[in-house]
Amino acid sequence: MARGRLTPEREAELYEAVLDLLREVGYDALTMDAVAARTRSSKATLYRQWGSKPELVAHALRNDKPVDIAAIDTGSLRGDLMELLARTDECQIEKDSALMRGLVHAVHDHPDLLQALRELLVEPEVSGLGEVLARAVRRGEVAADNPALRLVPHMVLGPFIVRPLIDARDVDRAFLTEYVDAVVLPALLVRPATP
Amino acid sequence: MARGRLTPEREAELYEAVLDLLREVGYDALTMDAVAARTRSSKATLYRQWGSKPELVAHALRNDKPVDIAAIDTGSLRGDLMELLARTDECQIEKDSALMRGLVHAVHDHPDLLQALRELLVEPEVSGLGEVLARAVRRGEVAADNPALRLVPHMVLGPFIVRPLIDARDVDRAFLTEYVDAVVLPALLVRPATP
Known part of the structure; x- marks a missing residue:
């Protein structure tokens, strides 16, 4: 996966939104549509960068552990x-x-x-x-x-x-x-x- | 709560059904309707005996710990x-x-x-x-x-x-x-x- 397209700041912002959604609605109700809407990005970008919802969630969690x-x-x-x-x-x-x-x-x-x-x-x-x-x-x-x-x-x-x-x-x-x-x-x- | 109406055998059978449902569908999806249907009892009986879903679940779990x-x-x-x-x-x-x-x-x-x-x-x-x-x-x-x-x-x-x-x-x-x-x-x- 090419992850070079997003700036580190944008990536961090996106991860933060994923974790906020996770705390608000839980894993099952967290959809790629909701992430796209919350972060004003396209679903295509999300899938291109992270491949799948479990990977996006795992990366977001990893980012949260500095x-x-x-x-x-x-x-x-x-x-x-x-x-x-x-x-x-x-x-x-x-x-x-x-x-x-x-x-x-x-x-x-x-x-x-x-x-x-x-x-x-x-x-x-x-x-x-x-x-x-x-x-x-x-x-x-x-x-x-x-x-x-x-x-x-x-x-x-x-x-x-x-x-x-x-x-x-x-x-x-x-x-x-x-x-x-x-x-x-x-x-x-x-x-x-x-x- | 009067718990005297059910025989111990019937009570154990009912608790077992609650735990089976809990493993199958999880707590949120477990309804008193589903328990009533699975155990062929009336919802009125369930509420009279246990008061509420959390109490019924807790009693069922307690019963499972012999x-x-x-x-x-x-x-x-x-x-x-x-x-x-x-x-x-x-x-x-x-x-x-x-x-x-x-x-x-x-x-x-x-x-x-x-x-x-x-x-x-x-x-x-x-x-x-x-x-x-x-x-x-x-x-x-x-x-x-x-x-x-x-x-x-x-x-x-x-x-x-x-x-x-x-x-x-x-x-x-x-x-x-x-x-x-x-x-x-x-x-x-x-x-x-x-x-």
Whole structure:
């Protein structure tokens, strides 16, 4: 796909409109017609640039995640995870939770969306997190054969979706900080810093 | 609500039909009309017995969870958690994952469903799990002030929903066993048994 025709600004504007629509109406009701109308572009342009609705949605989500996890390197695993939380603002955490809840349902019925999400969003995040964890292993903070290493993405993503069910509240930075110190670091046998 | 009019067999049959419909069409498309038609009962009966759709769904889900967590008492925390997994058959794990994925989306749009689910399903499970954990604390297996204690429900529920996104596979008993040993027990500072 030639993606050279749109300026980065125009592309970002378009992605933002897709995410707004996704939050407003959900994945099933999001049509390429609605995206075209909202962004005053032609459907032909949308299909030429992104090929399909699942790919457009996955690219829009990817664009919304500006934090480059692998680039965070504070010298300790706890430092890296806290820096990741610090770089994600509170409003973004709320928006991410809402998107994830909507998408977890949609991917069940749309294997093409699941595949696009995995390739464009999940795998880059898992690999960025893998970089952070690999450095912790090289520093000797985490044993290379710790069985929790490959489960960190599951630990980290889960609360976003289940906290509303359990606590009737969305996740926020305070909760994620508590979760990292009480669950993620102990599972990796890393001693949490005293607060 | 007088629930005395239906035999337990009839009630169970009705709940099963509600869950089948929920898996087939999802929460939003599940109507009291469809439940009445599928179960050959009158809508008046359904409303008299359960009051509303969210309550009917929550009761049906509760009925589907026959494992009484608090009654499991093997003498060790790992034993209790493994016994819980052993009592839940593989097919049930799959069905639960599908239901949870559908409901996580629906509760976002339906506060009345969230409230019914929390009262009838989440709170009894959390309190059953709390009993198992309280016994582990009394036996001295887990420190009473371990900050992960209150996060066990979040740890345990999360993988059901996020594993398809991360591994493109549903959870199964093997994965849950690995997760308990690699994440839940270490977070509680309980040494996992050697396999």
